[in-house]
Amino acid sequence: EDLNGIVVRVTETLGKDGVAVMKVPSWAKKVFKTDMPERKSEELSFGETLELDVRGFEIATLRFCK
Numbered sequence: 001e002d003l004n005g006i007v008v009r010v011t012e013t014l015g016k017d018g019v020a021v022m023k024v025p026s027w028a029k030k031v032f033k034t035d036m037p038e039r040k041s042e043e044l045s046f047g048e049t050l051e052l053d054v055r056g057f058e059i060a061t062l063r064f065c066k
Contacts, residue, residue, distance in 0.1 A: 005065035007038060015056040024050050028064040036061055 005028070010020050024031065024046050031050060032041035038061060044050060054060055 005063055007034075008062045008064065010052060010054060010060040010062065012054045012056055012058050017053070017055050020052045020054050020060070022050050022052070024048060025064060027066055030065045032063045032065070034061045034063055038063060 008022075010022075012018060012020075028046075031044045031046055033044055033052070034041040036059070041063065044052070044062075050062075052060060052062070
């Protein structure tokens with residue numbers, strides 16, 4: 001998105017809490033969970049995959065950074 005990474009939005013559409021599992025690109029050095037306007041953030045730990053707890057109908061915003 002800004003040449004330093006990308007923003008991904010994960011949407012839970014069934015109304016049930018769960019876990020989203022996604023493969024992390026090899027170029028990603030850090031991943032942050034942010035608010036919708038992408039201002040506040042929390043750094044997430046990950047390996048080759050990232051597990052993200054999501055609530056029913058949540059839209060989670062992730063920023064993958066180089």
